[in-house]
Amino acid sequence: MTEAAAIARSGGPVTQARLMVDFRRLGVEPGMTVLVHTAMSRIGWVCGGPRSVIEALLQVVGPEGTIVMPAQSSELSDPSGWCEPPVPESWWDTIRASMPAFNPHLTPTRGVGTVAEVFRTWPGTRRSLHPQVSFTAHGPRAVEILSSQPLEDPFGAVSPLAVLNGIGAHVLMIGTGWETCTTLHLAERLSNPQGPTFEDGTAIRVDDERRWVRFRMPQTDVDRFPAVGAKLDGHAILKHGHVGSAPSRLFPVAQAVSMAVEAWSLPAFMA
Template sequence: MTEAAAIARSNGPVTQARLVVDLQRLGILPGMTLLVHTSLSRIGWVCGGARTVIESLLQAVGPDGTIVMPAQSCELSDPAGWCDPPVPESWWETIRTTMPPYDPHLTPTRGMGQIAEIFRTWPGVQRSAHPQVSFTAVGPLSADILANQPMDDPFGIRSPLAALSDHNAQILMIGTGWDTCTALHLAERLADPDGPKFQDGTCITANGERRWIRISLPETQTERFEPFGARLDGNSLLRHGHIGSAASRLFPLAPAICMAVQDWSRQEQPPQSDQ
């Protein structure tokens, strides 16, 4: 959505004071731990842009709260698998040998939106170590949440998502669809821990040297997120409201994951024989 379209859908400038009130009405309380997904353009024309949204979130949870956002950098992957857009096969080896290694301070997000990218550089924000699907966080629980993220299982039982579940985090979706709900990847891993994997590559720094490495990652099925989300939308766990002009949701991570695991575990089970 263009800035002109954001202006057209707004009945006036969206200010920090308004955003804080909207967050409180939705159910955000001081001290909460939030995994946040946001679309700046859906909020309307925000006075101060992404900075104002971040400051509003921090004000709403206060100094005892923790804000977490996905900070994915999918370009740090094997170019052989790129499709949006693809690159010629003749480029692949050059890309593998020259790709800058992951740096939690320098590597930008990709496809995460303005708010997640500005949050990445926010004073005091920490970032997890995975080169492709990292998370960023600020607040007293940041170090604990980001401490573990295995290279080959970044969304599993030792991931930031699992830590968020342990800390009774809430998921806040501001103008975003269920296809962006990263936490549901944890449900996928719990429902099918031995599920199929695919081969990929990435670039890291090891012992002070740049290295291209091969990794094996669990396959994901994000097409399941929308149907599950539609069911969750009607559940009492979830609160609906608006942040600015953006339709928004707030719900506890752990119970939602439990529901998804129950649904998807049944889907993974083979049909029973009549014999």
């Protein structure tokens, strides 16, 4: 959505003060740990842009709260698997040989929105070390959440998502659909830990040298997220509201993961 379109659909500027009111009405409280997904264009015209969204979130959770966001960098993957868009096969070897190694401070996010990208560079924000599907966090629990994310199982039982699941964290979805709900990847891994994998590759630094490494990643399937999301939408654990003009949700990680694991363990969902 263009800025002109955002202005046209807005009844007025969405200010930082308005955002704070909307977050509190939705149920965000001081001291919470919140994994945030944001579709900035759905909020409307925000005075101050992504900065106002981040500052409002930090103000509402306060100094004892922690904000977490996805920081995916899918371009640091094997070019043979690229499809949006694909590149010619004749380019693959050159890309593998010259792709810059993942750097938690310099590698930008991709496909997770402007708020997540601005948050990545926010003073005091930390980032996990997975080259493709890292997370960022700001607050007193950031180190705990980001401390471990295995290369070959970044969403599993030892991951930032697993920590969020164990510490009573919440998910805040601002104008995003269920296909963006990263938390459900943990449910995928818990419901089928021996599920299918695929071969991938990336550039990282090993012993202070850039190397192209090959590894296997779990196969994910976001197409089945909306069906579980529909069940969650009708459950008492989930709170609905608006942030600006964006339909938004707030819900606890642990209960959502538990419900998804139970659903995906049933034959109808496994088919």
